[in-house]
Amino acid sequence: MIRVLITGGTFDKEYDELHGRLYFKDTHLPEMLRLGRCRVPVEVETVMLMDSLNMTDADRQRIAACCRNSPQSRIVITHGTDTMVETAAVIAAAVPDKTVVLTGAMVPYAFGSSDGLFNLGSAISFVQSLPHGVYLAMNGTHFEWHNVRKNRETGVFEEI
């Protein structure tokens, strides 16, 4: 059984057609898992739905607490890419004995996000096959939390 914690980010942004802007309504994770024909037992928990640029340290502590309190030891977190590395560091300090994989998307799922589905398949797989630790799964690869940054010019995650 895998726990999936939803925190928002590009993954779950939608287009508000009345006001012409992006916003959060609900998570698309259950729909994405269904369309991906995922048969791994998964428990989805929406912790928050926010842009990761707006996350405070209290938000990150809350996410870490959800990891600590999770009865499952394999946890996937969907998260905005901008501060994914910062949240991973907070979790790493608080959760030593689980496999936690953070993932995200460059394009909202609702806009035909190919990278969201690709990354979700990747995160669900790495969380089953990696030893305890905190990782990012982006761009088809996994990074250890202390060894990665998002390149703001290219939008790509890379080893430090």
Add this chain to the structure above:
Amino acid sequence: MIRVLITGGTFDKEYDELHGRLYFKDTHLPEMLRLGRCRVPVEVETVMLMDSLNMTDADRQRIAACCRNSPQSRIVITHGTDTMVETAAVIAAAVPDKTVVLTGAMVPYAFGSSDGLFNLGSAISFVQSLPHGVYLAMNGTHFEWHNVRKNRETGVFEEI
């Protein structure tokens, strides 16, 4: 560096609008990897483009030979789901010292296949994290080649 061998299957079927039927033209793998923002170095080789129901033993031997001859020891194979297990067995007998992951899709990528992108992300991830052996990556999980079958009623892969 990962080698991706293309053999056809639902993944790469397209709609022929002049004749109203499904057919193969080219593989969509490079496009899928690009849209998935995959940054893992990948070398794509089209071995064949066929429905796996039509594969002969000679076809499977040819796929196994491509695995054996591959300079890369991590290999993903896209394959029709109907005889994926049979091909995996042929590869297992011929390729003892590599990590080979077969994957496929229930819906063609050209028809908005969510499971194709999800499975591709999954296969690319498992091939990097699993020890030598031959596996199937479907439905968000991985199976050892000798321990899986496709349930023809439900379209789902399951442990024997």
Add this chain to the structure above:
Amino acid sequence: MIRVLITGGTFDKEYDELHGRLYFKDTHLPEMLRLGRCRVPVEVETVMLMDSLNMTDADRQRIAACCRNSPQSRIVITHGTDTMVETAAVIAAAVPDKTVVLTGAMVPYAFGSSDGLFNLGSAISFVQSLPHGVYLAMNGTHFEWHNVRKNRETGVFEEI
């Protein structure tokens, strides 16, 4: 109020993922009208769901009877493209006092058919603005029923 008669054709074909072939299940017309934000009052009637290559003269007579019996004088018919012209001729002989517009698609709606949505918008518009008669709406234009054929090489409708 416009009546929409569903007869099948590429418009409504779906992908059967268990058997890897195309088939009919239900019409997508109500969903297409909803996604197109169509606000014209429309009454949708499914007459049949079939490939137009399999239509018999009795089928065409049945479609013509539905036109004749329709309380609405503005009628859109979704129809396979292969014998759309033949059905139009049967309707023209039987329905002198209504505006009937046949339309279709080259790619199934379920496969992201751009031409289905485009043609539906076109047919709904022509049926409101053309005088009594039987027309085909394809490729952004309208044709009078006796003045058109489908070019089998190119898949395009053209004036005779």
Add this chain to the structure above:
Amino acid sequence: MIRVLITGGTFDKEYDELHGRLYFKDTHLPEMLRLGRCRVPVEVETVMLMDSLNMTDADRQRIAACCRNSPQSRIVITHGTDTMVETAAVIAAAVPDKTVVLTGAMVPYAFGSSDGLFNLGSAISFVQSLPHGVYLAMNGTHFEWHNVRKNRETGVFEEI
């Protein structure tokens, strides 16, 4: 021959994946016409690419001048929905002898806009079948310019 004037609006908005916001890059009209298999001769001219909430009177005069100077007497204009009615009024005062149809979308084409394709098919059809005048084609119907408003609560165009 139909002239299509591009002015921007939701139709052509794209997702900027580096900054997580909506923006304009290029018009999608040629691609939409190609996917819609439109065979009507069309000349596309990009006049501007802007959100219609930011349009000034000078912008509207410029659009009207493009209509007046167009060698074609049948003109489709893609336009943001928020001030489409205002622009239509400016055109109506300046262009008495042509058929001008303004259309738009509630969802960007790049986000799988079904209403953009539907409305484009509708506008291309109405512009061929309506007499001289200035119209809006939205929601499957056409409105005369002086007889319509956008309902801001529902996003739907309606007769006054």
